[in-house]
Amino acid sequence: MKILRWLDRNLEEKLMMILLMAMVLIMGIQVICRYVFNNSLSWTEEITRFLFVWTTFLSIGYCMEKQISLRIDQLTAMLPDTLQIIVRLLVLLISLTFFAYMIPEAWNYTMSAVASRQKSSATNISMAWVQGSTVVGFVFGLIRSVQEIFQEILAINKRKNTKD
Numbered sequence: 001m002k003i004l005r006w007l008d009r010n011l012e013e014k015l016m017m018i019l020l021m022a023m024v025l026i027m028g029i030q031v032i033c034r035y036v037f038n039n040s041l042s043w044t045e046e047i048t049r050f051l052f053v054w055t056t057f058l059s060i061g062y063c064m065e066k067q068i069s070l071r072i073d074q075l076t077a078m079l080p081d082t083l084q085i086i087v088r089l090l091v092l093l094i095s096l097t098f099f100a101y102m103i104p105e106a107w108n109y110t111m112s113a114v115a116s117r118q119k120s121s122a123t124n125i126s127m128a129w130v131q132g133s134t135v136v137g138f139v140f141g142l143i144r145s146v147q148e149i150f151q152e153i154l155a156i157n158k159r160k161n162t163k164d
Contacts (some may be wrong), residue, residue: 008147010060011061015058023048027044036116046123050120050129053130056137061143065144085152089152095141098140103133106137106138107129107135110128113130
C-alpha cells in the first residue's frame with residue numbers, strides 16, 4: 001500500500017526527472033564530442049527528441065494531478081462557490097472524455113507504427129516506442145482525471161457534512 005501511495009504521488013514527476021536528466025547528459029556528451037574531439041555524434045539529437053516527446057506526454061498526468069492545466073482562474077474565482085465546483089467538475093469531465101476518446105486513437109497510431117515497422121534514421125529504434133508515449137500520456141491523464149473527480153466529490157461531501 002505504501003508503494004502504491006508513493007507511485008500515485010511521484011510516478012510521473014520522477015519519470016520526467018529521469019528523462020530530463022538523461023537529455024541533459026546526452027546533449028552534454030554531444031557538446032563535448034563536438035567541441036573537444038571535433039566529432040559529432042549522429043544519435044544524440046534523435047534520442048533527445050524522443051525523450052522530450054516522452055516527457056511531454058508524461059506531463060499530462062502530472063499536470064492533471066497538480067491541477068496546473070490550462071484554465072481561467074480569475075473568471076472562475078469571481079463565481080459563487082457552488083458554481084466554481086460545477087465548473088471544476090465540468091472541466092474534469094471534459095478532460096476525462098477527451099482522454100477516453102484519445103486513448104484508442106493513440107493506440108491505433110502506435111499500432112500503425114508497429115505494422116509499418118518504421119524505424120528512426122539515426123538509431124534504428126522502432127517508432128512505435130516513440131508513438132507509444134501518446135498512449136501512456138493519455139492513460140495517465142485519464143487516471144488522474146478520474147482521481148480528481150473523486151477528490152472533488154469527496155470535498156463536496158466534506159463541505160456538506162460540516163455545514164450540517
